[in-house]
Amino acid sequence: SQQGEEDPQALSIQEGENATMNCSYKTSINNLQWYRQNSGRGLVHLILIRSNEREKHSGRLRVTLDTSKKSSSLLITASRAADTASYFCASPAGANSKLTFGKGITLSVRP
Amino acid sequence: NAGVMQNPRHLVRRRGQEARLRCSPMKGHSHVYWYRQLPEEGLKFMVYLQKENIIDESGMPKERFSAEFPKEGPSILRIQQVVRGDSAAYFCASSPRGLGEPQHFGDGTRLSIL
Numbered sequence: 616s617q618q619g620e621e622d623p624q625a626l627s628i629q630e631g632e633n634a635t636m637n638c639s640y641k642t643s644i645n646n647l648q649w650y651r652q653n654s655g656r657g658l659v660h661l662i663l664i665r666s667n668e669r670e671k672h673s674g675r676l677r678v679t680l681d682t683s684k685k686s687s688s689l690l691i692t693a694s695r696a697a698d699t700a701s702y703f704c705a706s707p708a709g710a711n712s713k714l715t716f717g718k719g720i721t722l723s724v725r726p
Numbered sequence: 727n728a729g730v731m732q733n734p735r736h737l738v739r740r741r742g743q744e745a746r747l748r749c750s751p752m753k754g755h756s757h758v759y760w761y762r763q764l765p766e767e768g769l770k771f772m773v774y775l776q777k778e779n780i781i782d783e784s785g786m787p788k789e790r791f792s793a794e795f796p797k798e799g800p801s802i803l804r805i806q807q808v809v810r811g812d813s814a815a816y817f818c819a820s821s822p823r824g825l826g827e828p829q830h831f832g833d834g835t836r837l838s839i840l
Contacts, residue, residue, distance in 0.1 A: 645826055657730070657817055657831035658769070703768055707826035713759060713782060714819075714829060716768035 621704055621717040629725050634691040636720045638704030639684075645707060647680060647687050648714070652701045661689075661702075694724045728753065731800075732818050732832035739808050740840045747803040747835045751820030758801045759819045759829060760793060769817060775801060776824065805837075813839045 622637045640647065646665045650658040664671045664680045664687065671678045677690040691698055701721050705714040731750040739745050751758050756777050761769035771785040775795040786793065790808075795801040805812055815836050819829035 648828055650831075655833075657732075657833045658819075658829075659831070660828040663828055708771075712757070712821065712824045712826045712829075713771040713774050713785070714761075714769070715771065716761075718766075718768045 621702070621720045623720060624718070625721045625723075627723040627725065628694055630694060630696055632694055634694050634698070634722055634724070636689045636691075636702055636722070638687045638689070638717060640687075640704070640706060641685065642708075644682075647678075647704060647706045649676075649678060649687075649689050650703045650705060650716075652703065652719070654700075658703065691722075694722075696724050696726045698722060699724045730818055730820050730830050730832035732816075732835050734835060735833065736836050736838070738838045738840060741809055742807050745805040745808050745812070745837055747805075747816050747818075747837070748800045749803070749818030749820075749832060750800040751818075752822075752830050755820035755822050755830070757821045757824035758795050759821075760801075760803050761817045761819065763815045763817060763834070772803070772816075774824075781824075808837075808839050810839050813837055 620639050646663050648663045649661045652658045662673045662678050664678045675692045680687045701719040703716050703719045705716045708715045733748050758775045760772040763769045773786050773793045774782040790806045792804045815834045817834045819831045821829045
């Protein structure tokens with residue numbers, strides 16, 4: 616079953632603008648992770664937020680977590696053309712650490 | 727420190743043949759995960775292995791698919807008697823402790839079935 620669902624499915628912005636991507640999940644989580652995938656490449660881990668955290672920053676990335684709404688958001692500030700990629704949220708499922716992914720958000724940043 | 731290495735990057739097989747996909751985890755990582763990705767889709771979990779043991783294979787099709795992670799050498803995902811529907815990108819990921827920490831992914835093997 617699909618744990619994370621990202622929104623919107625596709626996002627197109629101008630370089631320099633901020634990009635906000637949302638993720639909703641169904642069951643309780645220990646942590647939620649965001650990954651980036653460039654075309655033809657594997658996933659790269661961006662940031663992890665634990666269930667007892669509400670906000671976390673890493674460079675131009677800001678992640679929030681609302682466990683009452685079972686949702687998370689990823690904000691990329693001052694976007695660059697190099698940020699063009701697909702973004703996925705995922706959380707470890709069950710007793711094992713397998714990740715359950717959503718379908719992802721395709722972000723296009725126009726130069 | 728080399729990342730997760732997968733080979734081959736591209737694999738073409740005819741229906742009925744066998745496909746073997748290899749994955750060498752990052753140095754020091756003993757937990758390996760295999761995922762499958764169809765076009766425009768997210769990754770779907772297949773199997774989770776720790777050295778010489780299958781921990782969770784709940785995402786593996788019951789027939790034709792098998793995986794191993796021997797004491798020495800890479801992890802292998804094996805697909806027997808491939809069919810067109812097996813065409814996909816197969817990704818391997820590794821982690822050091824398997825406790826829900828971030829996973830490190832290879833660049834995948836793109837399997838095409840003729």
